[in-house]
Amino acid sequence: MFNRQGIKQQQVKVGGKQLTIIQAPRPQRTSQVATVWGALCSLWNGMRVTWRYFSRPSSIVTQQYPENREHLKIPERFRAQLRLKYDENGEHNCTGCKICDVQCPNASIEVIDMRGESGKKEIDRFVWRMDICTFCNICVMVCPFDALEMSNEFESSVYDKRLLTYQLNRYAGPTKKAFEKIESSADRERLKVGRQPFEAPTPLGIAAGVASGPGVSVAPPSTMKKDDI
Amino acid sequence: MSLEIRTLSEIMNPPQTADSPLSTQEYFVNMGPQHPATHGVLRLVLKMDGETIREVIPVLGYIHRSIEKMAEYLHGRQIVHLTDRMDYLSALANNWAVSRAVETAMGVQTNPRIETIRTLICELQRVQSHQLWWGVLGLDLGALTSFFYGFRDREEITDILEETTGARLTMNYIQPGGLMFDLHPNFVPRVKAFIKYFRPKLDEYETLLSENVILQERLRNVGVLSAEDAIGYGATGPVLRASGIPLDLRKQQPYGVYDQVEFSVPVGTVGDCWDRYWIRIEEMRQSLGIIEQLIDNIPDGKFMEMKPAAKLKLPAGSFYLQIETARGSLGVFLQGTGEDIPHRCHFRSPNFNNLWSVTKTAVGGKIADLVAIVSTLDLVIPDVDR
Amino acid sequence: MQIWSPLYRPSIWSFRTSIGNREVGMDMWQVTTLAARIQESLLNQDFVRAGIFLGGGLAATVAAVSLLGLVLVYAERKVAAHFQCRLGPMRVGWHGVLQPIADGIKLFLKEDIIPTEADRLLFVLAPFFCILGMFLAILVLPVSPEIQIIDLDMGVIFLAAVSGFGVFGVLLGGWSSNNKWSMLGAMRAAAQIVSYEVSLTLALLVVVMFSGSLKMSEIIQSQAAGWWIWRAHGVGLVAFLVYVIASVAELNRAPFDLSEGESELTGGFHTEYSGLRFGLFFLAEFINMVLASAFAATFFLGGWMPFHLGDWQAFNAVMDRIPPLLWFVGKTSFMVFLFMWFRWTFPRLRVDQLMALEWKFLLPVSLVNLLVGAAVVLSGFYFFS
Amino acid sequence: MTDAELFAKLQEVDARVVQLPNCRPLAVEVPVGFLLAFMGKLKSRPDLRFIQLLDHLAMDWPEKNEFELVYQLYSIEHDLLLAVHTRISRESPYALTMSRLWPIAQYQEREVFDLFGILYEGHPDLRRLFLEDDWVGFPLRKDYKDYFMLEMPE
Structure with a gap:
């Protein structure tokens, strides 16, 4: 997950209204080694996300339309x-x-x-x-x-x-x-x-x-x- | 003072001049109207030097349906259903904008239940719109999987909204004077279940794309839109906020029950694609927070304040009201003449105004940068063309 | 007449490292190639047998390539679907297994459009260049000890020479289409493939150095004590990573699919292609993916060589029970899956970032890796040395 | 700031402004001759700072033989909304471009030119926006007739 630790909330006044803002963080890398390592880790984390879905067929959301007619639920308000x-x-x-x-x-x-x-x-x-x-x-x-x-x-x-x-x-x-x-x-x-x-x-x-x-x-x-x- | 009216073909075929041998040949490329990255029928005429963009000329009108002309023959209730077809990803907010303009013109007060439901359902649709945007951004940048994840989660909200509003895309739910139906009894439990379901998914979005170094490099410092330019080019919504201006109509001119809920405004620092990206992700979190605050506190009351077939007489005068949709401020201008049909109905579409900053930010970048810029501007072309 | 003999050891690599020659306490695998069989038949004046081998080999190769294309189309669609919480093709046959055949028929029957302004000759030729490069690389592919076409003495050099062949097809296809998007795609492809060829070859050199041979069979046999990916204290691993990245770029697959870049270039070099020619481009892309996987397996994962740990005889004997062909197929499938996994996870790079990645990162890394690898080879400091 | 206070400020800027009745937000009318100078002051005066041009549109009043141009302005600093109306003749629909003050005006004016045929003097790139370059007529004018338009059923 993207690091949310450094995100700060701030109070500002715009047009006479007080509001809380959150400043967008910048993706930052400190050194060359950290960059390479962080890059590889980020790629690996992304691959883990897709793997999680690949390895769980229960997460498939496809509905096969003409076959699922019996249990297809159309909300009663649906306008057809x-x-x-x-x-x-x-x-x-x-x-x-x-x-x-x-x-x-x-x-x-x-x-x-x-x-x-x-x-x-x-x-x-x-x-x-x-x-x-x-x-x-x-x-x-x-x-x-x-x-x-x-x-x-x-x-x-x-x-x-x-x-x-x-x-x-x-x-x-x-x-x-x-x-x-x-x-x-x-x-x-x-x-x-x-x-x-x-x-x-x-x-x-x-x-x-x-x-x-x-x-x-x-x-x-x-x-x-x-x-x- | 001369008034020279040119045509696009004159711009694309400039008179030939003798090139110096060192200069590279600049050429025009049509990006669109059928192009996967322009999300519809936007046509961008690019003047290119190799892979580098020298000039961007947006050409509009491929899905112009003369909604404003049609609205001159329709009364308020009928105009509402046209607005579904403008920014179809925030159809409810569009409905609300027209309804609010008509209500303001007529001096109709709506009860807190109506306002709460409107706020709630518009926030749901904001999340839905951003989900789609997130998926499509991934698609534009080459990560096809995010497209399906975004649509999968969007489907959850679509189902919830379908149950209440009776349609999946063109809902026509918010009417002048109230709502078309009351909330469906399943609405509250399903929204709660959705929030529980979606929060971890949002973290997953961040892992899959936000954290990804390729995406960060594709978005960071690309398409920088300075605050002055953002204001000058009329940008609103996330595009303006990404440039560092914390302007949110939900805070500045609270409508609905936005003055009763707590939320923060995500603001960018540089104004590049990354800021625009991150702001939308954060807006999804804030919207979920707003929904959480409201979902248990829906007051009782009627869902329609007017008779369904009541004549909507607009008094003489001009009315301009704005609503913060998922893409920026949608303004509705109504000129009444005492009839129920407005003399002039104009929509200030957020996408139309957000679009033009691309002529500034994309210059000097690569085609891939333009794709990222257009994608983070989150354009809905039917809203640009109206 | 020893040139094609399977047991002939080349002497072009005069600096024989100790690893390459090392007997690890087991019988050397008997390697037989198709070329050797034909040679043998010819020497015995048995022209019928030679003809059968020649024709059978040719037919088998073409059949294997076609079949592999079908399987891969199906696999890619299914894998992509399951990554994306979808089912993928489900209608044609059981779970859609006949879908690629339906696709193939569709491609066959489609109108073959050649744009008016296109350079007809080159436009027609371009897909065949892609196919040609692919078939040339198949020549040296060691599938199992018995299945290989030619075990060239300089197999690695041959591979490096022909692996860039596909770029001709891409470049000609993009140029002859007379379409600006195609042209952009072709230019990107050319720059990309030529650049990534460098680090690809450098990564292979590390293995060549370890095994002390340019011959495919000897490279595999040198991994009888263990695969190069883990035997050399990370040098092999780094070389493997460089090879994987560079070969993904060579294959024009996501995240390096800039020459197609459907969301940027609307299909890139094959925008104007339709029907069978389009199918040929795709066949070449898919088979090239298998080839890249197969060579990655060959160089870094031991090819058809079973998983061995030094001279642990008992363990090695158990591993030898599994036939080499299965090892090869397993390793190649894993690599193909890895490529698909990349494709369906990562966003695409930008063209300047792509070049920066190659010239500013991969090239220095692989050069340093080569030096470290040389040190390892000279010192003999590796596992099971 | 209430509408009355804002109007008082606007009268300081230019005494010729007229408030339009029953409008929301505050709408003022300015003679077209002074529009550009007036807008410039609205944008630059520190107590107003209308730095964003939200919208620009035109209205056709065939019975008065006039086009009415409307500029919707927004001041981020002071959270003020203001509509500036002006009227030009229907026979010679010339107006000055605002694109030097707000770049977005260039495109909003192109839209108005496209649909109303109002000619903006000094506009850098006055072209049709939605319709084709060879389109005849200006569709949002009330007297526009088109082969495709249906009669309104009674």
Whole structure:
């Protein structure tokens, strides 16, 4: 270890503030013999450090990624994918209020709303473009209905960046709270207009805002599959 | 008064003059933008005489992403996430700098819990940044193993921060008005375990590199930056302190809870690469000390003082606030006009200002000296270019 | 017709020291070389046998070199990984043992780029100069009493002559690339190798003086009573250290890898090389490392000679149970590991410090060491004399 | 030293300084003609000693037809921060270089020249810094238009 004996602490006053400073020591050698001997010792000490790790295979920190999937721990807060939160009935909280859309710094969220049966605003499509998302978590933070979350599924690499446009809502229609007021399950199912998540090349216009706004219908890209590429 | 605007190609291809037979031929070499020792896309045009450097011309802009222009269309909360991408090794300090500027402009007070967590987590990241720097310094000087040791220990902090902030590099954790999340319950025990783990490792760092005679010879009296030059060239942080000026914003203009913790400021005597090296090693120790003092004393309170989606209206006026990141003082200038989008947002990046001393210190040295100088300046090029 | 006979003793070294001639109470090791076998066959008019020896020897050498290259690439990667708390190659084959073959295939299949402005002829030739120097040095390498190509009478001089051969390849490669970084690397390499040749040879001279011979087999046989590294009161040790430092510098390996200096010169002399030619440079570097280790073992650690202690017959007999080939491989592996250990521990020197180390430190030390060694030889004051 | 005390000192240096409202740190405005002399005094006066130029930036005010130049100064000795503002016309954006006082100004001014097109007289090496030498236009001006720029979605 580098000799810390000669290091002195000192009180100085700079700009009216009292502070303690430590002066950096200089590497010093006294005589030729000491220099040679000290140099050899320092080299040997360094070699001992590397030898210590070489001789202890337990110090290896490499994790072999695809093999360690089972015990790979991803912290629950890790931000890998934006998701709508669904409850056990498959219902979400999103009202289509567009706060996340407005707050998103790089326009990677496009919320398309519609008038529902009750006349209230409802979510039609929640389009999220992962390819331009910076995972800043602002959308999750600002959501007043706690409808969004960042999930841990980090393995989302694809060969075509157009595949990185996701539609997050599985159905278009009322929120979880609105559904609670509806008694009959038939009505509930009727109100849920199916929306499949995009899993094929997506027309970029949806997310870029060309076809945004209520009433603008976008053909569901269900005719195209991943194999078409 | 003449205003002659030249181009780089004119400088690199000067008009030919008749050489006297004794003079050696000077030639230009491009070090970068793709060069292993420039840590990114810095391009240094070197005018060389054999192995000796006669002139250094830094050429920037290879990773200029016009963050300042983008910030003119974004409000405070959104600007914060851009700053992650400037100095990505002290993303939290960058977040804090913008948040603090916005808070100051808006007159928002934050509670002690927020300030303590911010201080704590920024100190952790300072250690993390210096660990990476240490590893990369070894790499630059030819000792590849230190690179892996540095990254191995950095990973420990990255894991701790990832658990709390949800990201490993671009954290976007410190927000105007508070924090994005509260501390993770595992944070305190893991930080304690880390300090216990890292102190012996730090001694090992010193054995492996600091003590090594080759490293000492590579760094000692190389790239001497005098105090006047350091001030004149706008150097801050460890580079300025290595030149013998004990200027640390954490002491001079305490923010966070730095006024409640004890720590010393490591200061160099000569201003050479060795001083810059040693100061960063010592700063890691001091930062560990700060973390030790704070880790058991995190007060209770809210972690966010504002509504998450609150409009961040900047009053008319200019605000310039500084934060000591791992590389020096990061200044954030905000010009408000009463809107939530600033009229002008400017970042005084520490790396940009630290970089230019290389034009002075590297002259007369060898290429290997330049590598050592650039390495001890600890440049992060995305922060230089913004 | 005694020139190539294995038992022929040269007389160019008229000053025979007592050590060299000394019988240490045991039978001399019978040394047979490939050249001697061919000679014998030719003398017996057995041209088929001579041809088999010639072809077999050539094939065996090439095969050994290639195999050694593969093994060393793997060893270097694994050793480096374990020094750095990593696992290293793990994917191709069991623990990645087939990784070097995959690397080799990759190098074969890569596009071979020759820069437009390069001097094509020299650019193509340069890697072969490196390989040539390497093969020439293999000629005199004593692997075991039975395995050696030629036991030249002036083996040490031959070695000193060809060990600097690789610098031609480096210099030509750097110059012909027409790249400023390559040129800088080549210039550094030239200055470095030429300088360190001096102390390398001086270190070898000490051993030559002790053993009283320039012949590899006799140098090894002179260590039958003990290795030169410890027998001469530190003179051998100092010579060994000088030899190790100088040979690391000759090999262009860290901490003296200035001519490559990937963080300074982005690869130095082989910046512009790709594909097979790049592979040849690397093969030469790795084999040269083995050769330097093998000669360090030969001169200072007894080569294939088992570990003997003077005339302790019982102890020596036990040691003789281990075949000489194993001794040689063991010693060489240790030296190779030492070189790798250096590489993965030390930072790189600067170019002026490198020169200062040679001319201001190593050269005086080895000169003084040579004088002290001469005193030791004349006085006969060494262990088991 | 409070802002008021510092401002009083600055008025001793030059009576024409004007304090700008609602700024942190203290910001004063100086007419561009007196800027260099004023800065020189700020740097050399023993009770001020603003020896470090932290930052230099410009702002574009198209409606006022002005560029505003800002110099952030720091005095290590007295721990003082000061922002010096000055205004120049947008039509002839000429300013004097500060690179003789602070070497770093040379590079900060190059950045401002690059992004705002402000011409610094007496600058030793006025070149583009981030953008290519043949770039057309100055991106941080408010009226800068570029093929790559997207319209702000409403």
